[in-house]
Amino acid sequence: MPMEDLAVPTPTGLCCPAGGFYIDPVRPVDKALITHAHSDHAQPGHGAVLATRETLDLMRLRCGEGCAGTMQAVGYGETVDVNGVTVTFRPAGHVLGSAQICIERNGRRVVASGDYKNVADPTCAPFEPIACDLFITEATFGLPVFRHGDPTGEIAKLLQSVALFPERAHLVGVYALGKAQRVVALLRAAGYTRPIYLHGALAGLTRYYVARGIDLGDLRLARDAAKSELAGAIVLCPPSAVKELWSRRFPDPVTSFASGWMRVRARARQRQIDLPLVISDHADWDGLTATIAATAASEVWVTHGEEDALVHWCQQRGLKARPLRIVGYGDEEEGAEPQDGEVTA
Ligand SMILES: [Zn+2]
């Protein structure tokens, strides 16, 4: 069977003609398989959606109950037959519920990664590389300059600053889905037991993580706290709120931002971030290349990000590789290089 029956790139997104479905389509379709709940991958308006339970719940939280005609939940490792195509969701390690989607027929296997990271994250199931013929990867940080390092070292920097400036609030810009909860979990793992304060825009998704059994300790809404209580406190907020009016109520704030983009010093300076923290929910260059090698795929398609460098790396190793340049991915959250005035909630 030719590969085109199993996977073809289209302007709507990745299509599986044999199965009659799309993966993470950027426009409404009859049947969509969704890797994770970030809004560039999980658009509302599809006829039928197949995704993990967490992704479906997070889609409902973000877009409302009526965000798809029907929703079917699938567990990690569970096999579903879609019009003769065998479909399996496997952990992608990106955010809660995130999955790589494995599609198989007649002995050929395609894996669409969605967004992923091959780094431990206490808030989601760990990434597993899957052997396949065709691997479809993201490339958000697909340049050799992007090496994220150890997030625990970044959290230690934040805690050192809190110890050094006990009268100042520390405002940490975080993306609402995934990064907020991971930063809290990393702080708890580092032994920080004091209350952590949240901007209202982060509360709903964070409550869902807690409801799914992820222990995040004592969380409070920043708006309910007295100014004196916030001296020396850690406050998480959407990246755009760090410099907005909202931040003025905090005592002499230290501004911080947790993102893979903080590796670019000029970017941190431009955003007037006092304390950049390189913490990413996407694989870095080493993570992307190690994963491609681990899949043993002979062909690689690159959906979004820095496609060209990664395609070149694959081709140098004798792999067939092509950029897909699907318009519409990476338009929000960490997938996009943050611009001033961005909407993040
Ligand atoms: Zn994502």
Ligand SMILES: [Zn+2]
């Ligand atoms: Zn993405």
